[in-house]
Amino acid sequence: MCGRYAASRGPEDLAAIFEVEKWEPEESLEADYNVAPTKEVYAVLDRPVKDAADKRPVRQLRRLKWGLVPSWAKTPEGGARMINARAETVHEKPSYRRAFAARRCILPADGYYEWVTGVQERDLEVEGKKKRPRKQPYFVLPADGSVFAMAGLYEFWRDRTLPDDHPQAWWATCSVITTEAETSPLAVAPADGPYALADIHPRMPLMLTPDRWDDWLDPARTDVDALRTLLEPPAEGLMRAYPVSTAVSNVRNNGAELLKELEGPEEGTLF
Numbered sequence: 166m167c168g169r170y171a172a173s174r175g176p177e178d179l180a181a182i183f184e185v186e187k188w189e190p191e192e193s194l195e196a197d198y199n200v201a202p203t204k205e206v207y208a209v210l211d212r213p214v215k216d217a218a219d220k221r222p223v224r225q226l227r228r229l230k231w232g233l234v235p236s237w238a239k240t241p242e243g244g245a246r247m248i249n250a251r252a253e254t255v256h257e258k259p260s261y262r263r264a265f266a267a268r269r270c271i272l273p274a275d276g277y278y279e280w281v282t283g284v285q286e287r288d289l290e291v292e293g294k295k296k297r298p299r300k301q302p303y304f305v306l307p308a309d310g311s312v313f314a315m316a317g318l319y320e321f322w323r324d325r326t327l328p329d330d331h332p333q334a335w336w337a338t339c340s341v342i343t344t345e346a347e348t349s350p351l352a353v354a355p356a357d358g359p360y361a362l363a364d365i366h367p368r369m370p371l372m373l374t375p376d377r378w379d380d381w382l383d384p385a386r387t388d389v390d391a392l393r394t395l396l397e398p399p400a401e402g403l404m405r406a407y408p409v410s411t412a413v414s415n416v417r418n419n420g421a422e423l424l425k426e427l428e429g430p431e432e433g434t435l436f
Contacts, residue, residue: 166249167315167341167370169413170277171198171304171424172206174312176226179273182312183209183378188226198423200274201416202232202248208319208339210270211382222384227319229270233340234322235260241322241336250318252344252371252396256389261340264318266387271373272317272341275424276306278413279366281359301430302413303365307372308352308405316342316371316381316396344371344398353405357429362404374399 173196176188200206208229211222233247250261280300307313322336346362346369354360362369373381373395380386381395407426412418 166279166343166366166368167277168202168248169416170200170313170315170370171275172196172200172273173198173275173421174273176207179207179209179226179312183226183271183273184224185209185226186224187214192228194228196421197419198421199413199416199419200231204231205229206231206272206339208270208272208317209382210268210319211384224382227270227337229319229337229339231340232338233260233264233318233320234336234338236263236320236322238322241324241338247340249343249368250340251368252316252342255318255342255396256393261318264320264340265392266389267384268319269381269384269392270317270319270339271378271382272315272339274313274315274370276304276313277315277370278302278304278409279369280414281365300414302409302411303359303406304409304424304426305362305365305369305404305406307403309403313370314373314375314378316373318342342371342396343368344396345369347398347401347404349401351405352402353407355407355429359406362406365406371396372399372403 176193180188194207205228208227210227211224213220214223231248234241247260255261255265280302317339319339324334327334346367348361348363350360359365377395386392408430411431413423
């Protein structure tokens with residue numbers, strides 16, 4: 166899954182990387198090293214500019230709220246639970262299938278955090294017993310330091326309780342698409358493990374390599390079967406992972422120090 170990630174690149178950097186044609190300086194976000202659900206995040210998408218005479222899709226950098234609210238939802242309350250969409254079923258699930266066909270985006274990140282659940286702790290969870298209090302967080306990122314381009318979906322939801330000119334009348338929300346975690350060796354792994362992403366968690370965000378960006382963002386591509394081919398995981402061996410401080414487990418903590426690599430898991434945590 167993806168429940169937390171880091172995004173420190175500024176709009177100028179992202180605009181250059183993704184060849185963005187339009188972004189509004191007043192919508193800039195601060196670097197966020199502990200992005201959590203319901204926060205506003207950057208998204209890259211291709212869409213006609215509102216009220217423009219030219220209706221061609223324009224590559225834009227937009228701010229979206231993480232936690233997708235389908236256009237048909239009666240309230241936005243379920244958005245916080247819809248932060249991830251599974252690649253295997255995204256084309257058929259009622260909450261995601263319309264967005265998959267027409268409203269796809271890229272959510273840029275430095276990388277994502279995942280917490281290791283040890284074998285013994287999993288057994289306790291299955292048995293319904295109290296879970297151990299601490300898990301070791303790992304930061305997962307491209308081994309070459311490039312942007313982590315997560316496949317995403319976006320939607321617009323209209324709050325019918327508000328007038329058209331109200332600034333909160335429309336919600337723009339998004340979700341990260343996830344896939345099965347790689348079982349192949351990491352490009353760079355901690356000396357004592359984990360040695361594969363699947364050792365950390367069975368799911369991971371779907372990373373789009375640059376050769377897929379244009380096809381993924383193109384709103385003219387609506388054939389579901391053709392789109393599903395873009396959900397194939399990228400080549401193996403592109404990722405690295407390392408342990409970071411358990412401070413990241415508290416969403417109130419934020420700062421570049423959260424990305425500092427530890428020599429090993431913190432005392433009292435699990436691998």
